[in-house]
Amino acid sequence: MKSLILILFFSALLHGQLPQDTPKPKIELKYGSQREGRRTDSDMARWRGHRLGMIIHYGLYSQAGGAWKGVNYAYAAEFIKANAKVPDEEYDQLLKTFNPDRNAPKNWARLAKQMGAKYVVITTKHHEGFCLWPSKYTDFDVESTPYKTDFLGEFVSACNEQGVDVMLYYSILDWRHKSWRYQLKDESDRAEFMKYWEFASSQLEELLERYPSVKGFWFDGTWDSSVKSNGYLTFELEQRLRKINPGLIIGSRLRADETGARHFDANGQLMGDYEQGWERKLPVEPLKNDWECVMTIPENQWGYHAKWTGHVKDSIELIEMASKCTALDGNFVINIGPMGDGSIRSEETRLIQEIGAWITANGDAIHGCGASGLENQNWGWLTRREKADEINAIVFNIPISGRLTIQLRKGETIKSAAIANKKLEVEEDSGGRYLIHLPKELPKTAFVVKVQVNTGNQITAEAAKI
Numbered sequence: 249m250k251s252l253i254l255i256l257f258f259s260a261l262l263h264g265q266l267p268q269d270t271p272k273p274k275i276e277l278k279y280g281s282q283r284e285g286r287r288t289d290s291d292m293a294r295w296r297g298h299r300l301g302m303i304i305h306y307g308l309y310s311q312a313g314g315a316w317k318g319v320n321y322a323y324a325a326e327f328i329k330a331n332a333k334v335p336d337e338e339y340d341q342l343l344k345t346f347n348p349d350r351n352a353p354k355n356w357a358r359l360a361k362q363m364g365a366k367y368v369v370i371t372t373k374h375h376e377g378f379c380l381w382p383s384k385y386t387d388f389d390v391e392s393t394p395y396k397t398d399f400l401g402e403f404v405s406a407c408n409e410q411g412v413d414v415m416l417y418y419s420i421l422d423w424r425h426k427s428w429r430y431q432l433k434d435e436s437d438r439a440e441f442m443k444y445w446e447f448a449s450s451q452l453e454e455l456l457e458r459y460p461s462v463k464g465f466w467f468d469g470t471w472d473s474s475v476k477s478n479g480y481l482t483f484e485l486e487q488r489l490r491k492i493n494p495g496l497i498i499g500s501r502l503r504a505d506e507t508g509a510r511h512f513d514a515n516g517q518l519m520g521d522y523e524q525g526w527e528r529k530l531p532v533e534p535l536k537n538d539w540e541c542v543m544t545i546p547e548n549q550w551g552y553h554a555k556w557t558g559h560v561k562d563s564i565e566l567i568e569m570a571s572k573c574t575a576l577d578g579n580f581v582i583n584i585g586p587m588g589d590g591s592i593r594s595e596e597t598r599l600i601q602e603i604g605a606w607i608t609a610n611g612d613a614i615h616g617c618g619a620s621g622l623e624n625q626n627w628g629w630l631t632r633r634e635k636a637d638e639i640n641a642i643v644f645n646i647p648i649s650g651r652l653t654i655q656l657r658k659g660e661t662i663k664s665a666a667i668a669n670k671k672l673e674v675e676e677d678s679g680g681r682y683l684i685h686l687p688k689e690l691p692k693t694a695f696v697v698k699v700q701v702n703t704g705n706q707i708t709a710e711a712a713k714i
């Protein structure tokens with residue numbers, strides 16, 4: 249009998265029916281998440297509606313193109329200083345030749361707009377430490393180059409003119425600053441690191457003062473123990489910046505709590521405004537938080553690399569990822585790495601044009617849209633504008649049957665379906681299942697079927713998870 253009880257006890261344990269199942273007690277955190285659920289203000293709604301963005305990696309490394317003294321380094325080109333172990337004095341030579349085309353800022357802003365990007369993230373300072381604006385806190389900046397003037401400011405103005413929002417990438421990790429520390433082994437490390445932290449904080453305030461139109465910061469380089477084990481610093485920095493501009497959008501990559509947990513605090517709650525860990529990968533279903541995916545065109549190059557290796561994504565792959573992100577309630581941001589002289593390599597220009605052409609025709613299924621609330625099917629992705637009774641079926645895989653399946657929820661019916669105003673035959677099956685019959689002649693690329701639905705009282709924006 250005793251052993252039977254024991255067996256029952258252990259099998260219950262295995263199946264998770266015993267005390268473990270009760271929710272873990274909440275850890276009291278001073279520097280953890282500051283909010284339950286998503287932000288509901290208009291600045292965040294604007295960011296969320298963008299859905300498509302562009303990220304630009306540009307710095308001194310762009311001149312090297314992934315090689316140093318004739319040796320090619322396949323690993324990320326923006327890491328050339330570390331990859332080739334270049335001493336500071338030698339790396340400094342790149343200052344003397346940093347002289348991009350004066351039209352580059354305008355050209356880039358125009359290209360972002362052309363691609364259909366609603367926002368651009370630009371590296372103001374990457375790990376190498378070079379600043380793309382004339383900073384009063386360092387000479388390792390654009391002012392010390394033949395270009396002289398404020399490259400970043402010119403780019404921000406050009407984006408403002410194009411109506412494209414700007415977010416500033418800033419690397420906390422700094423290979424150049426003498427007070428940066430990877431870990432704090434003793435009090436003198438701590439004293440130096442605090443000097444660095446004040447330097448970085450002042451630079452960030454400087455950026456906000458100089459460019460008040462920026463919508464937020466895209467932080468990076470926060471994974472070292474010096475930052476992780478001093479989570480309160482990231483908390484205080486975030487507060488300090490929000491004091492200047494309360495609407496700022498700041499992803500989760502900046503933050504650590506007092507237990508060293510990053511992105512999500514020790515209670516599993518997101519710190520910051522959106523999940524910023526979706527780097528070169530996408531989730532499989534809508535998430536409860538806002539999120540953003542940043543994607544490279546080749547395998548893992550952010551800065552300009554003259555020799556791309558591995559699979560290079562084409563426009564339809566990127567368009568499908570953008571559609572998937574929208575269908576899963578996230579934003580999709582495509583990276584470009586301009587060359588040292590500010591020009592954009594032909595592969596990137598072509599992709600931007602192709603994506604832009606598709607977005608011009610189909611962008612209303614992306615911009616301002618989100619998850620449909622319905623189950624996505626194998627043929628592609630479903631998106632919906634807030635409260636709209638119109639669903640966008642973005643088709644990437646045409647079924648051999650010639651029919652698209654759509655599974656509605658109880659009480660909903662399809663009124664009509666069309667490709668570019670050409671009505672399609674809609675067949676009702678049972679249990680809310682509908683079959684949309686595709687015509688024989690179909691566009692040569694991904695296309696959108698607009699599906700009008702009678703939602704009854706079923707779908708509210710909240711139910712549709714938009």
Ligand code: JFZ
Pocket residue numbers: 324326468469525527542550
């Ligand atoms: C970082 C940088 O090191 C890189 O140069 C680039 O700027 C990129 C956008 O960000 O690289 C990372 C950071 C985080 C992850 C992967 C690469 N991550 O969380 O998987």
